[in-house]
Amino acid sequence: MALNSRAARLKSKREAVLGKRVPCPYREGDVVFILSGHDRGKTGPFQRYDRKKNLVFIEGRKLIERYVKARPDIQREAGRYKLETGVHVSSTAWYCHECSRPSALRRRVTKAPEDPSARADVTWVCRRCGAERPSPKRK
Numbered sequence: 001m002a003l004n005s006r007a008a009r010l011k012s013k014r015e016a017v018l019g020k021r022v023p024c025p026y027r028e029g030d031v032v033f034i035l036s037g038h039d040r041g042k043t044g045p046f047q048r049y050d051r052k053k054n055l056v057f058i059e060g061r062k063l064i065e066r067y068v069k070a071r072p073d074i075q076r077e078a079g080r081y082k083l084e085t086g087v088h089v090s091s092t093a094w095y096c097h098e099c100s101r102p103s104a105l106r107r108r109v110t111k112a113p114e115d116p117s118a119r120a121d122v123t124w125v126c127r128r129c130g131a132e133r134p135s136p137k138r139k
C-alpha cells in the first residue's frame with residue numbers, strides 16, 4: 001500500500017542525475033537483494049514496481065510509519081501503519097535462491113529456431129551458477 005510519502009515524492013539525487021525510466025527487471029516470485037540504504041544486505045520478495053520513479057517495492061523492507069485515516073470504502077481502519085516505500089532499482093539486485101547471493105540474470109537459449117528470423121526459446125538463468133529463474137506464481 002503506497003501513500004503519498006514524502007520520501008517517495010522527493011526526487012533523489014540519483015534519479016535527477018539519471019532521469020531515465022528503467023523497465024522493471026523483476027517479476028512476481030523474484031527475491032530482491034538491497035545493496036544500499038537502511039536495509040542494506042537484506043532480501044525480500046518482490047512486490048510491485050513504480051515505473052515512473054524506478055522504485056522497487058519489496059515486501060517488509062524499507063518500512064515507514066504512517067498515521068492513516070479510516071477509509072470505510074476499502075475497509076481500512078484508522079491507525080498506525082507500517083508501509084513499504086520503494087527502493088531505487090539501481091540499489092537492488094536479483095537474488096539467486098541456489099547460490100544464496102545477489103547475482104544477475106542471463107538469457108539462455110533452450111531451443112535454437114530452424115528459421116533464423118524466428119524467435120528462439122529462451123529462459124532466464126543465474127549468471128553465476130546457471131540456476132533457472134523461478135517461474136512466477138499463478139493465482
Ligand SMILES: [Zn+2]
Nearest residue numbers: 096099126129
Ligand atoms: Zn545462482
